């Protein structure tokens with residue numbers, strides 16, 4: 001990502017008075033952090049800002065973000081308002097967000113993202129697959145363009161840096177990630193307070209839901225170890241937890257000793273099953289590869305795919321796919 005590209009993104013934002021921000025389905029800390037940071041930056045510099053996503057409910061733990069309550073649910077959008085800039089944050093493609101965006105229409109849109117498999121769907125694409133998070137990239141855009149950075153903006157950006165890098169622990173954590181974190185701390189994003197806000201806020205229902213998933217984790221595979229767990233609609237009904245409370249669960253499976261790849265399957269209302277994959281560096285089978293084979297996508301070590309149920313069938317299918325891909329990697333010439 002060159003400085004010219006960062007400036008171009010900043011100028012695109014500056015040149016448009018009205019912004020419509022879009023985040024992806026099942027928004028995470030990075031999507032929410034970047035949306036809130038940009039929302040705040042827009043408001044204080046006199047822009048008119050709206051924020052849409054397909055989510056009916058956002059993870060309540062992030063309610064400390066300044067514009068959390070301004071989020072509007074939208075199934076689809078016309079994308080035809082004159083003078084409006086459509087801003088996609090943390091979306092690898094337009095399908096992950098509100099429906100109705102047609103890349104062939106040359107819509108006035110900017111795509112700010114850090115997924116390696118981003119489809120470059122907007123008129124202006126500011127995509128850096130090496131950035132730890134969309135928040136890291138957004139910080140660089142705002143900084144390059146000389147935007148005012150407040151404590152509130154710093155806390156929003158810190159949220160995405162922290163969550164997408166696993167608390168500065170994943171392989172996407174670079175010296176730049178730490179340098180930006182340091183600048184955000186200087187602006188008032190206090191690490192201990194932020195860690196409390198981000199991680200120490202599970203609901204008791206969510207805790208019980210995690211307990212169900214944890215109690216069912218099982219290992220499979222030989223030579224290399226894989227882990228799998230699942231959650232049913234019944235689990236949500238019994239615990240009173242909602243779908244937002246699974247955030248962080250797929251990553252937590254990687255704390256199992258020796259596990260190279262882990263999958264969490266979650267039953268959704270309506271019959272779909274969401275598969276979330278995490279893998280360790282050096283794993284013969286990467287999370288990204290498996291998700292793409294199932295029609296999904298994401299990062300090399302953190303990815304997901306939406307499958308057609310029933311759940312039981314998905315469990316068998318995913319397990320078989322991981323094992324066959326693993327054997328293929330071991331014996332590439334067969």
Ligand SMILES: [Mn+2]
Pocket residue numbers: 030031090114133134164
């Ligand atoms: Mn992200």
